[in-house]
Amino acid sequence: MKELQLPVLDLSDFHAGGERRQSFLDDLGEAARNVGFFYLVGHGLTNEQQRQVMQLAADFFALPLAQKLEVEMRHSPHFRGYTRLQGEVTLGRPDSREQFDIMREEPVRPQARDQPTWWRLHGPNQWPAQLPQMRPVLLQWQQELSDITVTLLRAFALVLQQPEHIFDETIQDAPYQHMKLIRYPGRSLPDEEQGVGAHKDPGYLTLVLQGEQSGLEVLTEDGWLAARPLPGSFVVNIGELLELASNGYLRATYHRVVSPPAGIERLSCAFFMAARLDATVPLLPLPSHLAELAKGPASDPLNPLFYQVGQNVLKGRLRSHPDVAQAHYRDLAVPA
Numbered sequence: 080m081k082e083l084q085l086p087v088l089d090l091s092d093f094h095a096g097g098e099r100r101q102s103f104l105d106d107l108g109e110a111a112r113n114v115g116f117f118y119l120v121g122h123g124l125t126n127e128q129q130r131q132v133m134q135l136a137a138d139f140f141a142l143p144l145a146q147k148l149e150v151e152m153r154h155s156p157h158f159r160g161y162t163r164l165q166g167e168v169t170l171g172r173p174d175s176r177e178q179f180d181i182m183r184e185e186p187v188r189p190q191a192r193d194q195p196t197w198w199r200l201h202g203p204n205q206w207p208a209q210l211p212q213m214r215p216v217l218l219q220w221q222q223e224l225s226d227i228t229v230t231l232l233r234a235f236a237l238v239l240q241q242p243e244h245i246f247d248e249t250i251q252d253a254p255y256q257h258m259k260l261i262r263y264p265g266r267s268l269p270d271e272e273q274g275v276g277a278h279k280d281p282g283y284l285t286l287v288l289q290g291e292q293s294g295l296e297v298l299t300e301d302g303w304l305a306a307r308p309l310p311g312s313f314v315v316n317i318g319e320l321l322e323l324a325s326n327g328y329l330r331a332t333y334h335r336v337v338s339p340p341a342g343i344e345r346l347s348c349a350f351f352m353a354a355r356l357d358a359t360v361p362l363l364p365l366p367s368h369l370a371e372l373a374k375g376p377a378s379d380p381l382n383p384l385f386y387q388v389g390q391n392v393l394k395g396r397l398r399s400h401p402d403v404a405q406a407h408y409r410d411l412a413v414p415a
């Protein structure tokens with residue numbers, strides 16, 4: 080396994096303007112084209128805030144299973160709540176991780192016949208009664224990560240030589256926000272290594288806060304490379320919506336998590352942001368020197384990509400959580 084030194088980008092350079100902003104954009108463009116992953120520092124969130132979130136993750140997963148199951152995701156048509164070990168599926172195989180998912184806190188939308196199915200993603204979160212601090216801390220955290228992502232999207236717009244605010248309309252008021260706390264237990268058999276199988280993230284961008292244990296791997300032209308935790312940073316990666324918007328100039332990179340060795344656990348917190356579910360991602364008119372390098376979005380019959388955001392997001396959720404699909408989406412003849 081090669082050691083990958085992902086590029087490190089400092090968001091305060093973007094805010095500083097002038098030459099610092101330009102060099103940030105140059106580095107972002109290069110990172111985005113080469114590997115599609117980078118570390119972000121200078122984002123404004125403190126080590127203490129990061130530690131608090133990881134502690135909440137540890138506290139939640141330490142609850143007795145019966146209490147975690149009180150907020151199990153299969154009770155939620157909105158894909159929020161707890162997923163037990165092996166409960167999620169990637170590449171048709173169960174992942175060895177347990178997780179707690181939240182999204183934007185919302186009322187349920189009334190279901191009318193002619194409304195698209197992804198409307199059902201809207202709804203309330205489930206919160207464990209034993210940890211009342213989770214709700215305020217995680218919702219605040221989700222908003223902070225969302226704000227950072229909005230800034231990054233503006234930077235990506237500039238990298239693509241578009242107006243800085245080109246994506247704003249697609250995220251106005253209610254972008255799709257989705258956060259998960261994740262615990263990967265140590266493996267019980269030496270070859271039981273699928274923490275989460277290889278996948279692309281369906282949104283615009285993902286920000287991952289890693290605990291101290293490594294395991295995240297990124298697929299490059301040279302094969303799988305380890306993205307070790309860098310204290311204080313977030314790992315940022317490009318999702319399918321940016322691949323679509325840029326006609327493949329930017330690529331959503333495949334990544335996976337390999338289970339830790341026996342007796343060691345890994346904690347992480349991933350934040351995924353997409354456009355509003357009712358938005359359609361614009362296909363940007365790239366200038367010719369960029370358009371020449373845009374080879375079109377990936378075409379994988381096992382993973383069709385949809386410009387309509389709700390459809391692309393729901394595709395991923397139904398595939399990953401067959402128990403929720405079975406309980407709440409049985410009426411769908413064709414998923415999404």
Ligand SMILES: O=C(O)CCC(=O)C(=O)O
Nearest residue numbers: 261280287295336347349
């Ligand atoms: O746990 C991690 O480091 C990354 C998880 C991930 O890629 C995902 O949940 O989409």
Ligand SMILES: [Fe+2]
Nearest residue numbers: 278279280334
């Ligand atoms: Fe991912």
